Amino acid sequence: MSKHVIIVGSGNAAMCAGIAALEAGASVLMLEKAGEGLAGGNTKYTAGAMRFAYDGAEDLLPLLKDPEDPRLVATDFGGYPQAKFCDDLLGFNGGRPLSVEQKRLISESLFAMHWLGGHGIKFEPIYSRQSFEKDGRHVFWGGLTLAAENEGVGLFDMELAAFARLGGEIRYDSAVTDLLTDGEAVVGVRVGSEEVRADAVILACGGFEASARLRAELMGGDWEKAKVRGTPHNTGDGLTLAHGLGAQKYGLYPGCHATPMDLHMADYGGLDLPPGERKNYRKICYFLGVMLNADGNRFVDEGENFRNYTYAQFGKAVLEQPGHFAWQVFDAKVDDLLYAEYRFHDAHFVEADTLEDLCARMEGVDPKGAAATLAAYNDAVMADVPFDPTILDGKGTRGLALAKSNWAQKIDTGPFKAFPVTGGITFTYGGLKVSDTGAVLHEDGHVIPGLFTCGEMVGGVFFEGYPGGSGLTSGAVFGRLAGRGAA
Structure with a gap:
């Protein structure tokens, strides 16, 4: 019998979780706090660029919307091996070794991109921001080569279309206000006065960057004074609900993008x-x-x-x-x-x-x-x-x-x-600890039954900085993990 999965949020990570859960045979209801115009969380505010390990142009061509672009014959994409991705993340770790989450991000990044490509999400070379012309050729730099067509808005639109094609349902203006439990297990959510039951709940509703109160409380320093770059709806709701169930805080809470x-x-x-x-x-x-x-x-x-x-x-x-x-x-x-x-x-x-x-x-x-x-x-x-x-x-x-x-x-x-x-401020780094199936871990180390998370809510992915384009890729990797786990 197929499972019913609720996903809280509708950004890139949520969409990847939904696609993966549907792909695995579950029915999926996505609940979005915002109205339709502001759905998509921080994804719509991004440039749509995604960082992933690749060996050369042969890994990129299957992902392109236009593999016949005449510029391609005069383009040097170079390569971005896993070892370089490792070094780049280590450069922002403040002396910490690679976390389990970072290793997963690196090792699954290319697969996640091709998985998205298989669902109709296509990309374009970032000629305008990631390349310079040199000796008549377009030379890419910095290991970041592809972005979704029409940037973050296009990524959201393509993922939403894939989610809908597979039979997913989305409800807007549906802020989740509580988690329903049966003993220790999560069995659904509350939306206002309505109870919505499910076999599993995936929290994919972002960090706490849009809450000046939580920034002051959890980050300190001058972060209360920061401009908020992204959605006004990432106010830490999911983290607060999970912490209320004893979920393990994990990662660098004073850190952020x-x-x-x-x-x-x-x-x-x-x-x-x-x-x-x-x-x-x-x-x-x-x-x-x-x-x-x-x-x-x-x-x-x-x-x-x-x-x-x-x-x-x-x-x-x-x-x-x-x-x-x-x-x-x-x-x-x-x-x-x-x-x-x-x-x-x-x-x-x-x-x-x-x-x-x-x-x-x-x-x-x-x-x-x-x-x-x-x-x-x-x-x-x-x-x-x-x-x-x-x-x-x-x-x-x-x-x-x-x-x-x-x-x-x-x-x-x-x-x-x-x-x-x-x-x-764009997004916060502190989050929750997840299992190898994307399930949320209790502070004593055991899995909280029925509760999963992905996206900005996964701790341990970034610490004192981040190489550009890694955030959306992390959303895809851990979104897919949570979707499969929940299903």
Whole structure:
């Protein structure tokens, strides 16, 4: 007899759980807190990029929407072996070894992508943000190559279509307010006054990033001041319900994915905008210039690594500056390399023909300190190393207390632009411990019968940072695991 599964949430992880459960023969009801327009959780706010281990183009071609794209013959995708994925995650672990969850993410990442591809979810090479043209070829960098067509909105739409084709049902405006139990087993949920019974419940309703109260309580520091980049509905409801049953807290609760965001962005990424435009409030081209705080000082090595590996940490670094803001400074030499988000109609910036005037126009910044920092930076730039944004080019600075390691060019060609940014929180890292079937573990180590989880609610996947594109892949890997386990 087939099982009946309830899934709480409707983002990428929830959809993958639903597809997997239906594939395994279960009937599935998905309950979404938001109305139809805001369904999909944080997925709709993403650029739809997914990081996974692959050996070469032969692993990518089956995933492409258009395998006949004429650009492909002049494209160098390179490879991203599992060993490199391991190294990248270890680089953000703060000395911790790879967790069991990270090992699963790495080993199952390619399979999860091909599994999605088998359900009609197709992808496109990220030419605009992950490649540079070099010697007539498109050269990809940073191990991140593919994104869903129409980014996060497209990923959600394709997954929802696959879920519906398999017979899944979704109800909107249906916030789950409690878990129903029989003894220790979870046997359903409460939606307002309605009780909905099931053989298993999968919590896939995100972290607690949209709750200022929980950010202050569980993360501390300056996180209460952060802009919320994603959905307003990820307020920790699932975590709170699971903790109430004694579920094991697991992972780094003060940790989160953050990114530099437009200082004047409204919370929740601009809900008045079409979903595909909400990411335009990100400002992640700092590697092409410098970032200055209120004292006019640099505070990070903007060229430490490809931005895929630094933006999640630099969002936190910006938030820790005086006044919780910074300014990103660029000159005209890199204007054509800045991503579209810097030309977004609602992008805030100041412009001047001289650096002196620019420093005077950066609100909240000590103009003398900023001018001195920029002069010292320009004097320290290596003139004998060529600039090459397709590689870690080693074009850095010499003699500065805080070096810029790569892509350091003098800021000397007007007009000059500066963009004000703050730290924006995307999702939290602290979550629950799961079994090898995606079941939620009690704090004493045993499985809580009937309760599963996936997505942002799985702890132990990320710690002190994350390589870009890993979050959606984690949602697919652990969503599939929970769906199969629940079914």
